[in-house]
Amino acid sequence: MTVNRVELQRIMASLQENGLTVEAVEDGALVQHGDTRVALFVEKDPQGGVIVRLHLDLDLxxxxxSLPDILIGMNLMNQGLDYGSLNLDPVDPEEEEPDAxxxxxxxxxxxxxxxxxxxAELDRxxxxxxxxxxxxxETVENTLHGPRGMLA
Structure with a gap:
């Protein structure tokens, strides 16, 4: 379902009022939080309210x-996360090399x-x-820079 732009703008305004830098993008917003930028997308829930999806590109x-080892490591890291999860998304190849x-x-x-x-909900x-x-x-940085750094 598509979102009413009014809901997205209300969320963006609320975040800006609380000191976050928010930039509108084509179908959502980029929220500057510390040194990172989180992509935020909003869609209407057919049963009421809105669903907010957050995406954080980790530049990894x-x-x-390397997938078997990475998937084991990501599974272990995900077990300690309460507010999100780590996922893998295929990257579109820039060059058309059949064996790449x-x-x-x-x-x-x-x-x-x-x-x-x-x-109250916007505070949440x-x-x-x-x-x-x-x-x-923190989970990714601790894993990559900790004593048992993840090999990729």
Whole structure:
């Protein structure tokens, strides 16, 4: 379902009022939180309210031959996440090489349902956004730079 632009603009205005930098994009918004930018998309829920989807591009890429090890590591990391999850998305190849290995981007993703857009629910969204970005970023950084860094 498509979102009414009014709902997206209300969410963007609320985030801006609370000191976050928000930039409209084609079908959503980019929210600057610390050093990262979280993509935010909103759609109407047929049963009422809106569904907010958050996407955090981690600038991590893996090739298909590393997938077994990466999937085990991501599964372990996801077990410790409360506000989102790590996912793999295939990257469209820039060059048309038939034998080139597939590459996947590692993304943080989260979904939040807001039954309405009142002040309490918008506060809950801001807190969820903050915790999502912090939790995913810290988990990945600790894994990559910790004593048992993930090999990709």
């Amino acid at each position: 890429y893996v090739e298909e031959d 290995p597939l590459t996947f981007a590692v993304l943080g993703r989260s979904v939040l349902w807001l039954p309405e857009l009142n002040a 969204l801001r807190e969820h956004l903050r915790r999502f970005e912090t939790e995913v970023t």
